[in-house]
Amino acid sequence: MHVLIIGAAGMVGQKLAQRLTTDGELQGKPIAAMTLADVVPAEGPFGFDGKLSIETADLSEPGAAERLIASRPAVIFHLAAIVSGEAELDFEKGYRMNLDGTRYLFEAIRLAHHADGYRPRVVFTSSIAVVGAPFDFPISDDFHTTPLTSYGTQKAICELLLSDYSRKGYFDGIGIRLPTICIRPGKPNKAASGFFSNILREPLVGEEAVLPVGDDVRHWHASPRSAVGFLLHAATIDLEKVGSRRNLSMPGVSATVGEQIEALRRVAGDRAVKLIRREPDEMIKRICAGWPPGFEATRARALGFAAESSFDEIIRVHIEDELGGNL
């Protein structure tokens, strides 16, 4: 079993590589080789004793996709993308990286399929940004995709391509719409959605964090551990059961900022909550208003995808996975 991770230098890609190393197998087969590709060299997982290749590759450059699939990996995790804010600021780069790059990958696989019957499992990370306000709440599985960002548009287009290439039998694709990952490990960042993680992660280690929106903002979350779980389940699930609709909204926890803060209080006490400083930011408030509040995710749950069931659990997962289990 040879696994290729594209976008392996990112937070989720790194956790996925480490989890695959720990598991040692995928689809019931030992992982003999792993290729980690990204625009910068990805760190290799700790303790992998198969054949490890670290590839520096930009999918949007001609020939890159062909090179990555030359050794015919059986499972491809495609996580690579530039983020929402950058895709919005640089229209051309967003379409080049997030649309053309993915299409080049799919085309390379199609041509390999015609050449030698190659037909890998392709797990594509889509995003809840494919939907756009106004919303029902919760958003049903058959709600239309009317993205309000170029990033969401690019993800929605890639979903359509993934379905069509899969329908034609060029590969076995599945797209998973990730909730906003919370709590992201690392340092606070300036992404508009960063505060969801910041206001929990920083207070948990005694640091101050800034909250730019009101307590009533409701959004959709899952932990990094769940994200990796979704990817692994997508790589192993019987696609006959998924049917022709290959893009699934993943389960998660719908919570308001106020509910997040109360979960923090239950897990870490008032002292942690007091470290949240309110600094309203009108621009971030406006951006948030376009974000989805939550999904039914009926199909994904029925197919065995599972996330946390409360924000308390999301915080506890962070304490276990990032803080060694200690507060």
Place this chain on the structure above:
Amino acid sequence: MHVLIIGAAGMVGQKLAQRLTTDGELQGKPIAAMTLADVVPAEGPFGFDGKLSIETADLSEPGAAERLIASRPAVIFHLAAIVSGEAELDFEKGYRMNLDGTRYLFEAIRLAHHADGYRPRVVFTSSIAVVGAPFDFPISDDFHTTPLTSYGTQKAICELLLSDYSRKGYFDGIGIRLPTICIRPGKPNKAASGFFSNILREPLVGEEAVLPVGDDVRHWHASPRSAVGFLLHAATIDLEKVGSRRNLSMPGVSATVGEQIEALRRVAGDRAVKLIRREPDEMIKRICAGWPPGFEATRARALGFAAESSFDEIIRVHIEDELGGNL
């Protein structure tokens, strides 16, 4: 006012050009120039006394889009596409013509927008093929797009691009999902959907026609006259009222084949109905099962788009427009 029609050699393009000539104006402004573009030379409309240009152009070829918009037409009707059956048989051609061609057009407009502020109205003909079974009936405006053909996938992708380019202000786009046009004038064709027109058009002039499916097949139709009406309304409507969701399922008539036949009986009598010969075709039956039975089209109707209200009316429109009003 300069109007560009891309795909002007097709049936709807020809009728649109003739209607614009008859009207003499669009958006309340006289039509001083009309450019008719297609991969083959389009026939010019009868009686147009403005500046007429007939352009042979394939949008999917580099430079073609730039050339077509060089004179900065204020309204662009983009009707060009290869049809569903061909896009399904020739995967590469389908994506080249139906996706890349449209994207090149949008990109050419975007670059012109950056160069000199050009911002035309773009009316894009999408299709009900953007949805795929299983369906609700009627299909609501917020039902997701899960096409089951490459053609439908390409149209759904172009819808997403149209929305994003419009949101960014590069042009003022609107996409209209046309029902299956009925009754198509001309000769019977081998398109899987051809029988919907054939079983009415041929008997109306005393010719036999073949019906390959059962009476219970339900589908969604509007006349060629309505299609032209949709295009003109889309070219003139206040887009503020449309909002950010720029792709609209057009109104139409939902009817079973049996209901179609009873309408034919009411309009043209038993003698016409007897000319329908039943020759079941399993392949066409299977294809039909994936087609949408009808749409709510609530938003389009509220925005003033109008179609026929019965199949009898669809047949009468054909008699008026194609048979000189006489049976």
